[in-house]
Amino acid sequence: MLVKEIISGCIRKDRASQHLLYKEFYSYCMGICKRYSIGDFEAADVLNNGFLKIFNNIDKYDPAKPIKAWIGKIMVNTAIDHYRANLRFTTYDDISEYEQNGKEAIVYEQMAYKELLMLVQSLSPSYRIVFNMYAIDGYSHDEIAKTLNISVGSSKSNLFKARQRLQEMIRDMEPLNAKMKVVSNHEQNISKNERRA
């Protein structure tokens, strides 16, 4: 009922209602934007671009569906658009070079949000976007390939390299080493997992 009223206010372009909706979903949306961005500044930029889309299209929202999922989808799309708009010299590698490179598997204990965010934000833009889309937002490699206009192989290789880079960084983080247990488990079928898309 509460959110319904806010939404109907937003449809009428009422600023106070827009403020309420923004506040209500700020944390959730900022969470998405931060992991797709290099830092807070970029995240806030993506967040506001996303909310502008939300406010401009809220009349198209189907009230039968959960608003959170709709907002999240717009926010992820905005982050992807932002990535594409800023894409300059990103190269995609083919999966074949990296398919056999997994040497270690790591079982992680819970890490702090800040540390995880810092790790994701340290990735290069092309690794970060594929990792976010695949690992967190549930896109398949086919979808990623279509959305980013790359090959499925490139999507897989970027995911692979992103994971590899993350593992390296985790290993290098002294305080974190205590929190995780590294196990040799590289015989696991990596490629099978990669191809689940």
Next chain:
Amino acid sequence: MKDEHNLDKLFKEGLDEIDIPFHEPDWAEMSKKLDQQDKKTIFPLWWSLCAAAAASILIFFIFFNTPKNNHTVSRIEKNQPLVAPKNALVDTLIHDDEKKPFIKNQAPIITDQHALANIPDSAIRNLQPVLSKVVIDGEGINSVSLAQLKTDGKLPAGLSIGKLRPSEKELRNSITPNRLSLTVMAAPDISSTSSSVSNKVSTNFGLMINYALTKKIGLSTGVIYAKKIYDYNGFGTSSSGYSAGPWQVNADCKVLDIPVNLNYQVFKKRSLAVNVSAGLSSYIMLNEKYQLTSGPASMVTNEEVTGNKYFMGIANFSVGVERKVNSRLSLGLQPFLKVPLTGIGKYEGNLSSAGISVLFNIKSLSNN
């Protein structure tokens, strides 16, 4: 379990659904963004209105402003029968009882066609003001001696100087119509926001100047003093602060409303006319008083703001019925609607107003 899956899971769980505290400056940026977008939508409307006004003026000049030159001469040539004795010419005489050109006898009574042809155009034009002041007394006369009028400046027997009664065509061409008129208006209205309609009546008083671009299209502007009383409410979503729980704003604002409207007369019969008008208003907020009731304890906060301005931020629409009382004064009733194109006031309420204006329209006193 696959290591990659574990890594994905670690990040998915660790990065999802995290509680990030609200950062107010981000909203300030967002608000600016929305303002910029609103401006972008307002300006095309403003420009299209200007373009419409410019187009109306252009149409007026092209289609309604027919050339007037040598009109008198051409009439004289067509209506030669009006000319009687030598060197005589009466064209603009009209009978006192009828508005038709004075033609006592349709049969040609002119005796000297050459004399007419010899009258220089300039002489005819010079004669016009003199003749236009001649009216017919009683039975009237058929003609006036041009020479007589020219030489002694006296009117022949049976003629007198009376009020100006030219023909309808002459009237159109020789007298510039009153283009300016003044309107005194008073209007009660109900102000509303997106969340509520005020139960109190707001008042408006104003003075408007109207300029007729054509017979049907006019432009009006002026100043309206308005007292806007409205409520605004919402539901808070945060656990603390002013937006926790329901909140309400009672606003009492004194506003100077400066409208620029384009009017179009859709219907006119005798003394009754129906007009529609549309335009934009700028609001200059003289004084804004807000009473904010919010928070779990229904805390009341009073705030006062001055000096806010909203340039062309409100769209005006109205339909008016006007009844002529006499040649100078007419009375009108005009239901109107004011729709905001931008957030108005401290809480940026979607403040719209609907009401009915009572108008006293006074035409300008001077004829040109």
